[in-house]
Amino acid sequence: MSQLVMQQLLTRYRRTIFGYVWTVLNPLLMMAITAIVFSHIFRFGLREYAIFLLSGTVPWTLFSNCLTQAGGAIVANEGLLKKVYIPKIIFPVSTATGNLLDSLFSLVALFVIAFFLGAKLSVALAFLPVAFLILYVFALGLALILSVVMVYFRDMQHLIGVMLQAWFFVTPIMYQLDAVSPILRQIIVFNPMVYFIDLFRFPIYSATFPTMQTIGVAAGLAAVSFLVGLKIFRLYENKLIFRL
Amino acid sequence: MISRIQVSDVSLRFRLYHDKSPNLKDYITNFLRGKSHASHTDFWALKNINLTFNRGDRVGIIGRNGAGKSTLLKTICRIYTPQRGLVCVTGRVAPLLEIGAGFNLEFSGRENIYFSGGILGYSKKQLQALEEDIIAFTGLQEFIDTPVKYYSTGMYMKLGFAIATAVHPEILILDEVFAGGDASFVQRAQQRMIGFIDRSNIMVCVSHDLGLLRSICNRMILLDHGTLVSDGPPDEIIDMYMNEYN
Numbered sequence: 235m236s237q238l239v240m241q242q243l244l245t246r247y248r249r250t251i252f253g254y255v256w257t258v259l260n261p262l263l264m265m266a267i268t269a270i271v272f273s274h275i276f277r278f279g280l281r282e283y284a285i286f287l288l289s290g291t292v293p294w295t296l297f298s299n300c301l302t303q304a305g306g307a308i309v310a311n312e313g314l315l316k317k318v319y320i321p322k323i324i325f326p327v328s329t330a331t332g333n334l335l336d337s338l339f340s341l342v343a344l345f346v347i348a349f350f351l352g353a354k355l356s357v358a359l360a361f362l363p364v365a366f367l368i369l370y371v372f373a374l375g376l377a378l379i380l381s382v383v384m385v386y387f388r389d390m391q392h393l394i395g396v397m398l399q400a401w402f403f404v405t406p407i408m409y410q411l412d413a414v415s416p417i418l419r420q421i422i423v424f425n426p427m428v429y430f431i432d433l434f435r436f437p438i439y440s441a442t443f444p445t446m447q448t449i450g451v452a453a454g455l456a457a458v459s460f461l462v463g464l465k466i467f468r469l470y471e472n473k474l475i476f477r478l
Numbered sequence: 479m480i481s482r483i484q485v486s487d488v489s490l491r492f493r494l495y496h497d498k499s500p501n502l503k504d505y506i507t508n509f510l511r512g513k514s515h516a517s518h519t520d521f522w523a524l525k526n527i528n529l530t531f532n533r534g535d536r537v538g539i540i541g542r543n544g545a546g547k548s549t550l551l552k553t554i555c556r557i558y559t560p561q562r563g564l565v566c567v568t569g570r571v572a573p574l575l576e577i578g579a580g581f582n583l584e585f586s587g588r589e590n591i592y593f594s595g596g597i598l599g600y601s602k603k604q605l606q607a608l609e610e611d612i613i614a615f616t617g618l619q620e621f622i623d624t625p626v627k628y629y630s631t632g633m634y635m636k637l638g639f640a641i642a643t644a645v646h647p648e649i650l651i652l653d654e655v656f657a658g659g660d661a662s663f664v665q666r667a668q669q670r671m672i673g674f675i676d677r678s679n680i681m682v683c684v685s686h687d688l689g690l691l692r693s694i695c696n697r698m699i700l701l702d703h704g705t706l707v708s709d710g711p712p713d714e715i716i717d718m719y720m721n722e723y724n
Contacts, residue, residue, distance in 0.1 A: 317579035318597055319556040472559035476493060 257336050258343045265291055265344075272408055281351045288344050289438035290407035290431050293369055296337035297427065298398045300373035304330035305380030306391060312478040322471050326381045330374045334366065348438070356441035365433035365444075368456045372430060375459030378467040385470075385477050405431060426455050481569030481648045481679035483531040483554060488563035490524040490553055490704075523549045524560065525704040536675065537682045538695035538712060540719055545701040547684040551575065551653055554682065569679060572598070572647030577638035583627040587618060587637055590626055594641050608644045615640045615670075617663070632660065639667055643674055650678040654685055688716055 265287055273283040307325035308315070315322060341362070345353065384390045405427040411419060422428060429452040436444040495518045523546050531537055539547045552558045553565055555573040580597035581590050591612055595605045613622050616636040626634065675681050675694055685691050691698070691712065698715035700707040708715055 314580050314597070316557065317576045318573060320597060475558060 254339070258340045261291060261295055261340055262344065262347070268408065276409065276413070284351055285348045285353045286410075286435075286439050287408065288348050289435040290405075292337060292341045292344065293365070293430055293434045294402065294405065294407050294427070295340075296333055296366075296369060297373050297430070298402070299333040299336070300330045300370075300377050301380060301398060302394055303333060304374065304377035305394065306384055307377075308381040308474060309384050309388070309391065309478075315475065316478060322474065323378075323467060326377050326467075327374065330370065330377055334370045338366065345438070353438065354441040356437070358437040358441050358443050361437050361443055362434065365430075365437070368433060368449075368452050369430045372426075372452070372456035372459045375456070375461070375463030378463035382466055382470045382474065385474050401425070401427065407431060426452075429455065481533050482567075483529070483649065483680060483682070484564075484566040485527055485529040485550075485554070486564050486566070488524055488527045488553060488560045488565060489522055490549060490558055490560045492521045492523050493518045494521050523704050524553065527563070527704075527706050529699070529706070529709070531680050531682065533679045534696075535680050535682075536694060536696045537680075537699060538691035538697070539682065539684045539699045539701060540686075540688070540691065540715070541701035541707075544703075546704040547701055548575075548653055549704075550701065551651055551682065551684055555651055567649065569648035570599075571649045571651060572642065572645070572678075573651045574642050575651065575653045577635050577642065579638075581626055581634070581638065584625055586625055587616075587622040587629070588613075590637065591641055594638075595644070598642065600645060604645065612637075612640045612644050615666070632663070636663055643670055646674065646677045648679045650675065650681045650683075652681070652683040652685075688719075692716060 265284065269280060269284040269287050272278070272287075273280045276283065278286070304326040307329040308322060311325050314320070315325075349355070380390070380394065404422055404425050406414075406422065411422065411428065414422065429448050432448045433444050433452055436442050436448070527550065539550065541547050549558065551573075552575065553560055554567065555571060555575065556565070556567075557573075557575075580594040582593050585593055588609070591609055592602065592605055595608075596602070600608070613619060616622075616633075618633055618636060621629065621633065626637070629637070672694075681694075683691065683695065695712050697709070698712040699709050700715050700719055708718060
Protein backbone atom coordinates (compact mmCIF):
# COMPACT_ATOMS: atom_id res chain seq x y z
CA MET A 235 0.00 0.00 0.00
CA SER A 236 2.80 2.45 0.84
CA GLN A 237 4.26 1.44 -2.52
CA LEU A 238 1.12 2.64 -4.26
CA VAL A 239 0.98 5.91 -2.37
CA MET A 240 4.60 6.57 -3.32
CA GLN A 241 3.89 5.82 -6.94
CA GLN A 242 0.96 8.19 -7.02
CA LEU A 243 3.10 10.90 -5.50
CA LEU A 244 6.04 10.41 -7.81
CA THR A 245 3.90 10.51 -10.92
CA ARG A 246 2.45 13.75 -9.65
CA TYR A 247 5.85 15.41 -9.88
CA ARG A 248 6.74 13.94 -13.23
CA ARG A 249 5.20 16.87 -14.94
CA THR A 250 6.92 19.70 -16.71
CA ILE A 251 9.08 22.28 -14.98
CA PHE A 252 6.57 24.89 -15.94
CA GLY A 253 3.79 22.90 -14.29
CA TYR A 254 5.63 23.20 -11.03
CA VAL A 255 6.33 26.88 -11.62
CA TRP A 256 2.60 27.43 -12.02
CA THR A 257 1.78 25.85 -8.68
CA VAL A 258 3.91 28.58 -7.11
CA LEU A 259 3.16 31.38 -9.54
CA ASN A 260 -0.60 31.03 -9.33
CA PRO A 261 -0.99 31.74 -5.60
CA LEU A 262 1.73 34.35 -5.89
CA LEU A 263 -0.15 36.36 -8.51
CA MET A 264 -3.42 35.99 -6.64
CA MET A 265 -1.73 37.20 -3.49
CA ALA A 266 -0.10 40.13 -5.24
CA ILE A 267 -3.49 41.32 -6.46
CA THR A 268 -5.16 40.82 -3.09
CA ALA A 269 -2.26 42.51 -1.30
CA ILE A 270 -2.38 45.58 -3.51
CA VAL A 271 -6.16 45.95 -3.29
CA PHE A 272 -6.63 45.20 0.39
CA SER A 273 -3.61 46.98 1.77
CA HIS A 274 -5.33 50.13 0.51
CA ILE A 275 -8.69 49.21 1.96
CA PHE A 276 -7.31 48.18 5.34
CA ARG A 277 -4.71 50.97 5.39
CA PHE A 278 -1.93 48.51 6.03
CA GLY A 279 1.66 48.82 4.81
CA LEU A 280 1.88 46.89 1.54
CA ARG A 281 4.97 44.88 2.50
CA GLU A 282 3.67 44.05 5.93
CA TYR A 283 0.28 43.16 4.54
CA ALA A 284 1.81 40.89 1.90
CA ILE A 285 3.57 38.86 4.61
CA PHE A 286 0.42 38.81 6.72
CA LEU A 287 -1.57 37.55 3.74
CA LEU A 288 0.98 34.89 2.84
CA SER A 289 0.93 33.46 6.35
CA GLY A 290 -2.83 32.94 6.05
CA THR A 291 -3.07 31.94 2.40
CA VAL A 292 -0.63 29.02 2.52
CA PRO A 293 -2.54 27.06 5.19
CA TRP A 294 -5.89 27.99 3.67
CA THR A 295 -4.85 26.78 0.21
CA LEU A 296 -3.68 23.48 1.65
CA PHE A 297 -6.94 23.09 3.54
CA SER A 298 -9.20 23.96 0.65
CA ASN A 299 -7.25 21.83 -1.86
CA CYS A 300 -7.43 18.86 0.48
CA LEU A 301 -11.18 19.21 0.81
CA THR A 302 -11.90 19.61 -2.89
CA GLN A 303 -9.29 17.25 -4.34
CA ALA A 304 -8.84 14.58 -1.67
CA GLY A 305 -12.55 14.81 -0.90
CA GLY A 306 -13.29 14.14 -4.56
CA ALA A 307 -10.63 11.45 -4.95
CA ILE A 308 -13.00 8.47 -4.72
CA VAL A 309 -15.40 9.88 -7.29
CA ALA A 310 -12.50 10.89 -9.55
CA ASN A 311 -11.12 7.35 -9.54
CA GLU A 312 -14.40 5.48 -9.83
CA GLY A 313 -13.46 4.00 -13.19
CA LEU A 314 -10.44 2.35 -11.66
CA LEU A 315 -12.17 1.23 -8.48
CA LYS A 316 -14.75 -0.65 -10.50
CA LYS A 317 -12.10 -2.67 -12.33
CA VAL A 318 -9.37 -3.50 -9.85
CA TYR A 319 -9.40 -4.07 -6.12
CA ILE A 320 -7.34 -1.39 -4.42
CA PRO A 321 -7.75 -0.32 -0.80
CA LYS A 322 -9.90 2.75 -1.34
CA ILE A 323 -8.28 4.86 1.33
CA ILE A 324 -5.19 5.18 -0.89
CA PHE A 325 -6.91 7.75 -3.08
CA PRO A 326 -7.82 10.41 -0.52
CA VAL A 327 -4.58 9.85 1.42
CA SER A 328 -2.26 10.12 -1.57
CA THR A 329 -4.10 13.14 -2.95
CA ALA A 330 -3.96 14.92 0.40
CA THR A 331 -0.27 14.05 0.76
CA GLY A 332 0.36 15.45 -2.71
CA ASN A 333 -1.39 18.64 -1.67
CA LEU A 334 0.80 18.79 1.42
CA LEU A 335 3.95 18.55 -0.70
CA ASP A 336 2.67 21.23 -3.09
CA SER A 337 2.00 23.44 -0.14
CA LEU A 338 5.46 22.89 1.38
CA PHE A 339 7.12 23.75 -1.91
CA SER A 340 5.07 26.85 -2.43
CA LEU A 341 5.74 28.04 1.13
CA VAL A 342 9.48 27.77 0.61
CA ALA A 343 9.29 29.76 -2.62
CA LEU A 344 6.90 32.32 -1.19
CA PHE A 345 8.95 32.76 1.94
CA VAL A 346 11.98 33.67 -0.11
CA ILE A 347 9.91 36.51 -1.58
CA ALA A 348 8.55 37.43 1.83
CA PHE A 349 12.09 37.55 3.16
CA PHE A 350 12.95 40.26 0.65
CA LEU A 351 9.82 42.12 1.67
CA GLY A 352 11.13 42.16 5.22
CA ALA A 353 9.90 38.98 6.93
CA LYS A 354 12.03 38.05 9.91
CA LEU A 355 13.97 34.83 10.10
CA SER A 356 13.49 33.35 13.55
CA VAL A 357 13.65 30.10 15.50
CA ALA A 358 9.87 30.13 15.49
CA LEU A 359 9.95 29.07 11.84
CA ALA A 360 11.12 25.69 13.07
CA PHE A 361 7.56 25.18 14.28
CA LEU A 362 6.17 25.21 10.73
CA PRO A 363 6.64 21.49 10.00
CA VAL A 364 4.55 20.74 13.09
CA ALA A 365 1.97 23.28 11.93
CA PHE A 366 1.78 21.57 8.53
CA LEU A 367 1.40 18.18 10.14
CA ILE A 368 -1.44 19.28 12.42
CA LEU A 369 -3.30 21.00 9.58
CA TYR A 370 -2.75 18.02 7.26
CA VAL A 371 -4.24 15.60 9.78
CA PHE A 372 -7.22 17.90 10.32
CA ALA A 373 -7.87 18.37 6.60
CA LEU A 374 -7.40 14.66 5.87
CA GLY A 375 -10.05 13.72 8.42
CA LEU A 376 -12.57 16.06 6.82
CA ALA A 377 -11.54 14.91 3.33
CA LEU A 378 -12.22 11.28 4.28
CA ILE A 379 -15.74 12.17 5.36
CA LEU A 380 -16.25 14.26 2.27
CA SER A 381 -15.00 11.55 -0.07
CA VAL A 382 -17.78 9.29 1.22
CA VAL A 383 -20.42 12.03 1.13
CA MET A 384 -19.53 12.92 -2.46
CA VAL A 385 -20.33 9.41 -3.63
CA TYR A 386 -23.84 9.61 -2.20
CA PHE A 387 -24.53 13.25 -3.07
CA ARG A 388 -22.83 14.16 -6.29
CA ASP A 389 -24.04 17.75 -5.84
CA MET A 390 -21.50 18.08 -3.09
CA GLN A 391 -18.78 18.51 -5.73
CA HIS A 392 -20.28 21.87 -6.61
CA LEU A 393 -21.52 22.81 -3.18
CA ILE A 394 -18.13 22.38 -1.58
CA GLY A 395 -16.70 25.25 -3.64
CA VAL A 396 -19.39 27.61 -2.41
CA MET A 397 -19.06 26.41 1.16
CA LEU A 398 -15.30 26.91 1.10
CA GLN A 399 -15.74 30.42 -0.29
CA ALA A 400 -18.06 31.30 2.61
CA TRP A 401 -15.70 29.64 5.06
CA PHE A 402 -12.81 31.66 3.62
CA PHE A 403 -14.56 34.92 4.47
CA VAL A 404 -15.29 33.96 8.07
CA THR A 405 -11.64 33.02 8.54
CA PRO A 406 -9.22 35.84 9.33
CA ILE A 407 -7.00 35.45 6.28
CA MET A 408 -7.37 38.81 4.59
CA TYR A 409 -8.16 40.70 7.78
CA GLN A 410 -7.01 40.63 11.38
CA LEU A 411 -9.30 39.12 13.96
CA ASP A 412 -8.82 42.24 16.09
CA ALA A 413 -10.14 44.41 13.28
CA VAL A 414 -13.68 42.99 13.28
CA SER A 415 -16.48 44.06 15.60
CA PRO A 416 -16.61 42.30 19.00
CA ILE A 417 -19.94 40.61 18.17
CA LEU A 418 -18.61 39.17 14.95
CA ARG A 419 -15.45 38.09 16.72
CA GLN A 420 -17.47 36.07 19.20
CA ILE A 421 -18.92 34.12 16.31
CA ILE A 422 -15.67 33.76 14.40
CA VAL A 423 -13.84 32.13 17.32
CA PHE A 424 -16.07 29.09 16.76
CA ASN A 425 -14.44 28.67 13.36
CA PRO A 426 -11.80 25.97 13.85
CA MET A 427 -9.68 27.35 11.02
CA VAL A 428 -8.82 30.37 13.19
CA TYR A 429 -6.53 28.15 15.25
CA PHE A 430 -4.89 26.52 12.25
CA ILE A 431 -4.21 29.88 10.59
CA ASP A 432 -2.62 31.04 13.86
CA LEU A 433 -0.25 28.08 13.81
CA PHE A 434 1.26 29.59 10.66
CA ARG A 435 0.69 33.25 11.32
CA PHE A 436 2.62 33.36 14.59
CA PRO A 437 5.89 31.98 13.18
CA ILE A 438 5.74 33.68 9.78
CA TYR A 439 4.20 37.06 10.59
CA SER A 440 4.97 37.67 14.26
CA ALA A 441 8.17 35.57 14.43
CA THR A 442 6.96 33.93 17.65
CA PHE A 443 5.82 30.47 18.61
CA PRO A 444 2.05 29.95 18.75
CA THR A 445 0.59 29.88 22.23
CA MET A 446 0.15 26.54 23.94
CA GLN A 447 -3.59 27.10 23.90
CA THR A 448 -3.64 27.50 20.11
CA ILE A 449 -1.48 24.41 19.60
CA GLY A 450 -3.59 22.41 22.03
CA VAL A 451 -6.91 23.33 20.44
CA ALA A 452 -5.62 22.75 16.91
CA ALA A 453 -4.07 19.39 17.76
CA GLY A 454 -7.25 18.33 19.56
CA LEU A 455 -9.43 19.30 16.60
CA ALA A 456 -7.08 17.50 14.24
CA ALA A 457 -7.23 14.31 16.30
CA VAL A 458 -11.04 14.39 16.48
CA SER A 459 -11.39 15.10 12.76
CA PHE A 460 -9.00 12.31 11.84
CA LEU A 461 -10.56 9.69 14.09
CA VAL A 462 -14.11 10.51 13.05
CA GLY A 463 -13.06 10.64 9.37
CA LEU A 464 -11.34 7.28 9.57
CA LYS A 465 -14.30 5.70 11.38
CA ILE A 466 -16.81 6.96 8.82
CA PHE A 467 -14.60 5.90 5.93
CA ARG A 468 -14.22 2.39 7.36
CA LEU A 469 -17.98 2.11 7.84
CA TYR A 470 -18.75 2.97 4.23
CA GLU A 471 -15.70 1.73 2.36
CA ASN A 472 -17.31 -1.53 1.24
CA LYS A 473 -20.64 0.05 0.36
CA LEU A 474 -19.21 2.80 -1.84
CA ILE A 475 -18.65 0.52 -4.81
CA PHE A 476 -22.38 -0.03 -5.25
CA ARG A 477 -22.95 3.70 -5.69
CA LEU A 478 -20.05 4.58 -7.95
CA MET B 479 1.10 -21.76 -0.09
CA ILE B 480 -1.78 -23.77 -1.50
CA SER B 481 -3.97 -21.73 -3.79
CA ARG B 482 -7.62 -21.99 -3.01
CA ILE B 483 -10.79 -20.01 -3.50
CA GLN B 484 -13.62 -20.60 -1.14
CA VAL B 485 -16.96 -18.94 -1.64
CA SER B 486 -19.29 -19.75 1.24
CA ASP B 487 -22.96 -18.91 1.14
CA VAL B 488 -22.41 -15.66 -0.70
CA SER B 489 -25.30 -13.36 -1.56
CA LEU B 490 -24.78 -10.02 -3.18
CA ARG B 491 -27.38 -7.31 -3.43
CA PHE B 492 -27.54 -4.43 -5.82
CA ARG B 493 -29.79 -1.53 -5.05
CA LEU B 494 -31.49 -0.19 -8.11
CA TYR B 495 -32.27 3.44 -7.52
CA HIS B 496 -35.11 4.80 -9.53
CA ASP B 497 -33.39 8.11 -9.60
CA LYS B 498 -30.05 7.17 -11.07
CA SER B 499 -27.86 9.91 -9.67
CA PRO B 500 -29.20 10.97 -6.30
CA ASN B 501 -28.79 14.66 -5.64
CA LEU B 502 -29.10 16.81 -2.62
CA LYS B 503 -32.16 18.70 -3.85
CA ASP B 504 -34.21 15.55 -4.28
CA TYR B 505 -32.93 14.22 -1.03
CA ILE B 506 -34.11 17.31 0.81
CA THR B 507 -37.49 17.55 -0.92
CA ASN B 508 -38.15 13.87 -0.29
CA PHE B 509 -37.10 14.29 3.28
CA LEU B 510 -39.44 17.26 3.78
CA ARG B 511 -42.31 15.35 2.22
CA GLY B 512 -41.62 12.64 4.75
CA LYS B 513 -40.83 9.99 2.18
CA SER B 514 -38.13 7.48 2.74
CA HIS B 515 -35.21 9.26 1.17
CA ALA B 516 -34.32 7.00 -1.70
CA SER B 517 -36.85 4.81 -3.43
CA HIS B 518 -35.12 1.69 -4.61
CA THR B 519 -35.65 -1.94 -5.37
CA ASP B 520 -33.33 -4.62 -4.21
CA PHE B 521 -31.92 -7.01 -6.70
CA TRP B 522 -29.95 -10.04 -5.62
CA ALA B 523 -27.29 -10.61 -8.25
CA LEU B 524 -25.91 -13.63 -6.41
CA LYS B 525 -27.98 -15.90 -4.21
CA ASN B 526 -26.42 -18.30 -1.70
CA ILE B 527 -23.46 -19.32 -3.82
CA ASN B 528 -21.25 -22.07 -2.40
CA LEU B 529 -18.13 -23.00 -4.31
CA THR B 530 -14.63 -24.22 -3.67
CA PHE B 531 -11.91 -24.04 -6.29
CA ASN B 532 -8.73 -25.98 -5.63
CA ARG B 533 -5.34 -26.27 -7.24
CA GLY B 534 -5.59 -27.52 -10.80
CA ASP B 535 -9.13 -26.29 -11.39
CA ARG B 536 -9.72 -24.64 -14.75
CA VAL B 537 -13.19 -23.32 -14.24
CA GLY B 538 -15.45 -21.89 -16.90
CA ILE B 539 -18.56 -19.98 -15.88
CA ILE B 540 -21.48 -19.90 -18.29
CA GLY B 541 -24.99 -18.54 -18.19
CA ARG B 542 -27.20 -16.05 -19.95
CA ASN B 543 -26.67 -12.32 -19.81
CA GLY B 544 -27.39 -11.03 -16.34
CA ALA B 545 -26.94 -14.41 -14.70
CA GLY B 546 -24.30 -13.02 -12.36
CA LYS B 547 -21.16 -14.33 -14.05
CA SER B 548 -19.16 -11.11 -14.01
CA THR B 549 -20.51 -10.21 -10.59
CA LEU B 550 -19.18 -13.49 -9.25
CA LEU B 551 -15.75 -12.78 -10.72
CA LYS B 552 -15.71 -9.28 -9.28
CA THR B 553 -16.70 -10.67 -5.90
CA ILE B 554 -13.81 -13.14 -6.02
CA CYS B 555 -11.48 -10.23 -6.94
CA ARG B 556 -12.76 -8.30 -3.88
CA ILE B 557 -14.13 -5.44 -5.96
CA TYR B 558 -17.59 -6.17 -4.56
CA THR B 559 -18.04 -7.05 -0.93
CA PRO B 560 -21.00 -9.42 -0.50
CA GLN B 561 -23.69 -8.50 2.01
CA ARG B 562 -23.89 -12.10 3.20
CA GLY B 563 -21.40 -14.90 3.24
CA LEU B 564 -17.63 -14.98 2.89
CA VAL B 565 -15.12 -15.14 0.10
CA CYS B 566 -11.76 -16.51 1.11
CA VAL B 567 -8.89 -16.47 -1.38
CA THR B 568 -5.37 -17.75 -0.73
CA GLY B 569 -2.76 -17.06 -3.40
CA ARG B 570 -1.87 -14.14 -5.61
CA VAL B 571 -4.76 -13.12 -7.84
CA ALA B 572 -4.31 -11.62 -11.29
CA PRO B 573 -7.58 -10.06 -12.35
CA LEU B 574 -7.87 -9.64 -16.09
CA LEU B 575 -11.29 -8.09 -16.06
CA GLU B 576 -10.46 -5.30 -18.41
CA ILE B 577 -7.37 -4.61 -20.45
CA GLY B 578 -5.72 -1.34 -19.66
CA ALA B 579 -7.41 -0.77 -16.32
CA GLY B 580 -5.48 1.84 -14.42
CA PHE B 581 -3.73 3.50 -17.31
CA ASN B 582 -3.07 7.17 -16.94
CA LEU B 583 -3.52 8.64 -20.40
CA GLU B 584 -1.15 11.53 -19.82
CA PHE B 585 1.79 9.26 -19.04
CA SER B 586 4.03 7.54 -21.52
CA GLY B 587 3.88 3.81 -22.09
CA ARG B 588 6.96 3.28 -19.95
CA GLU B 589 5.56 5.31 -17.06
CA ASN B 590 2.33 3.38 -17.32
CA ILE B 591 4.20 0.11 -16.89
CA TYR B 592 5.06 1.38 -13.41
CA PHE B 593 1.79 3.12 -12.73
CA SER B 594 -0.58 0.44 -13.90
CA GLY B 595 1.76 -2.29 -12.64
CA GLY B 596 1.69 -0.71 -9.19
CA ILE B 597 -2.08 -0.76 -9.22
CA LEU B 598 -2.05 -4.43 -10.17
CA GLY B 599 0.13 -5.03 -7.12
CA TYR B 600 3.63 -5.47 -8.56
CA SER B 601 6.53 -3.98 -6.63
CA LYS B 602 8.85 -1.46 -8.21
CA LYS B 603 11.77 -3.90 -8.25
CA GLN B 604 9.68 -6.52 -10.00
CA LEU B 605 8.65 -3.98 -12.59
CA GLN B 606 12.21 -2.85 -13.21
CA ALA B 607 13.14 -6.44 -13.93
CA LEU B 608 10.13 -6.91 -16.20
CA GLU B 609 10.24 -3.61 -18.06
CA GLU B 610 12.33 -4.88 -21.00
CA ASP B 611 10.27 -8.05 -21.35
CA ILE B 612 7.05 -6.09 -21.41
CA ILE B 613 8.30 -3.66 -24.02
CA ALA B 614 9.72 -6.45 -26.16
CA PHE B 615 6.45 -8.36 -26.04
CA THR B 616 4.37 -5.37 -27.15
CA GLY B 617 6.73 -4.55 -30.02
CA LEU B 618 6.15 -0.88 -29.27
CA GLN B 619 9.79 0.12 -28.73
CA GLU B 620 9.47 3.29 -30.81
CA PHE B 621 6.35 4.49 -29.04
CA ILE B 622 7.12 3.48 -25.48
CA ASP B 623 7.96 7.04 -24.44
CA THR B 624 4.92 8.55 -26.15
CA PRO B 625 1.94 9.41 -23.93
CA VAL B 626 -0.65 6.64 -23.99
CA LYS B 627 -3.35 9.05 -25.14
CA TYR B 628 -1.78 9.07 -28.61
CA TYR B 629 -1.85 5.28 -28.86
CA SER B 630 -4.18 3.49 -31.23
CA THR B 631 -6.68 1.06 -29.72
CA GLY B 632 -4.51 -1.87 -30.77
CA MET B 633 -1.37 -0.42 -29.19
CA TYR B 634 -3.28 0.29 -26.02
CA MET B 635 -4.54 -3.29 -25.86
CA LYS B 636 -1.06 -4.69 -26.47
CA LEU B 637 0.49 -2.71 -23.66
CA GLY B 638 -2.35 -3.49 -21.27
CA PHE B 639 -2.15 -7.19 -22.06
CA ALA B 640 1.64 -7.28 -21.72
CA ILE B 641 1.56 -5.59 -18.30
CA ALA B 642 -1.28 -7.70 -16.96
CA THR B 643 0.39 -10.93 -18.06
CA ALA B 644 3.96 -10.05 -17.14
CA VAL B 645 4.02 -12.17 -14.02
CA HIS B 646 2.70 -15.70 -13.79
CA PRO B 647 -0.02 -15.55 -11.18
CA GLU B 648 -1.20 -18.28 -8.90
CA ILE B 649 -4.84 -17.49 -9.55
CA LEU B 650 -6.00 -16.15 -12.87
CA ILE B 651 -9.37 -14.48 -13.29
CA LEU B 652 -10.52 -13.80 -16.85
CA ASP B 653 -13.57 -12.01 -18.14
CA GLU B 654 -13.92 -12.37 -21.91
CA VAL B 655 -10.36 -11.20 -22.38
CA PHE B 656 -9.01 -12.30 -25.68
CA ALA B 657 -6.79 -9.67 -27.09
CA GLY B 658 -7.40 -7.61 -30.18
CA GLY B 659 -4.63 -6.29 -32.35
CA ASP B 660 -2.99 -7.42 -35.53
CA ALA B 661 -2.81 -11.09 -36.51
CA SER B 662 0.74 -11.66 -35.30
CA PHE B 663 -0.04 -10.10 -31.95
CA VAL B 664 -3.22 -12.12 -31.50
CA GLN B 665 -1.23 -15.27 -32.13
CA ARG B 666 1.45 -14.28 -29.65
CA ALA B 667 -1.18 -13.22 -27.15
CA GLN B 668 -3.00 -16.52 -27.44
CA GLN B 669 0.18 -18.48 -26.99
CA ARG B 670 1.04 -16.45 -23.95
CA MET B 671 -2.46 -16.86 -22.63
CA ILE B 672 -2.32 -20.62 -22.96
CA GLY B 673 1.09 -20.73 -21.25
CA PHE B 674 -0.34 -18.49 -18.62
CA ILE B 675 -3.35 -20.69 -18.02
CA ASP B 676 -1.18 -23.81 -17.93
CA ARG B 677 1.11 -22.41 -15.30
CA SER B 678 -1.54 -20.88 -13.04
CA ASN B 679 -2.77 -22.93 -10.13
CA ILE B 680 -6.38 -21.91 -10.54
CA MET B 681 -8.06 -20.33 -13.52
CA VAL B 682 -11.58 -18.93 -13.46
CA CYS B 683 -12.98 -17.65 -16.70
CA VAL B 684 -16.21 -16.17 -18.04
CA SER B 685 -16.94 -16.44 -21.73
CA HIS B 686 -19.74 -16.92 -24.20
CA ASP B 687 -17.40 -18.80 -26.51
CA LEU B 688 -18.36 -22.37 -25.60
CA GLY B 689 -15.79 -23.89 -27.98
CA LEU B 690 -13.00 -22.00 -26.25
CA LEU B 691 -14.25 -22.97 -22.80
CA ARG B 692 -14.49 -26.62 -23.80
CA SER B 693 -10.84 -26.54 -24.86
CA ILE B 694 -9.34 -24.81 -21.80
CA CYS B 695 -11.58 -25.80 -18.89
CA ASN B 696 -11.86 -28.95 -16.85
CA ARG B 697 -14.77 -27.83 -14.74
CA MET B 698 -17.85 -25.85 -15.63
CA ILE B 699 -20.34 -23.85 -13.64
CA LEU B 700 -23.77 -22.81 -14.85
CA LEU B 701 -25.40 -19.76 -13.31
CA ASP B 702 -28.94 -18.56 -13.80
CA HIS B 703 -30.48 -15.48 -12.19
CA GLY B 704 -27.80 -15.42 -9.52
CA THR B 705 -28.16 -19.02 -8.44
CA LEU B 706 -25.81 -21.90 -9.04
CA VAL B 707 -27.64 -24.35 -11.32
CA SER B 708 -24.97 -26.95 -11.81
CA ASP B 709 -21.32 -27.68 -11.44
CA GLY B 710 -19.47 -30.49 -13.20
CA PRO B 711 -17.41 -31.62 -16.20
CA PRO B 712 -17.51 -29.21 -19.17
CA ASP B 713 -19.18 -31.45 -21.77
CA GLU B 714 -22.02 -32.40 -19.47
CA ILE B 715 -22.73 -28.83 -18.37
CA ILE B 716 -22.46 -27.38 -21.87
CA ASP B 717 -24.93 -29.97 -23.19
CA MET B 718 -27.29 -29.15 -20.39
CA TYR B 719 -26.98 -25.43 -21.09
CA MET B 720 -27.59 -25.95 -24.81
CA ASN B 721 -30.65 -28.16 -24.25
CA GLU B 722 -32.14 -25.92 -21.65
CA TYR B 723 -31.84 -22.63 -23.38
CA ASN B 724 -32.09 -23.36 -27.08
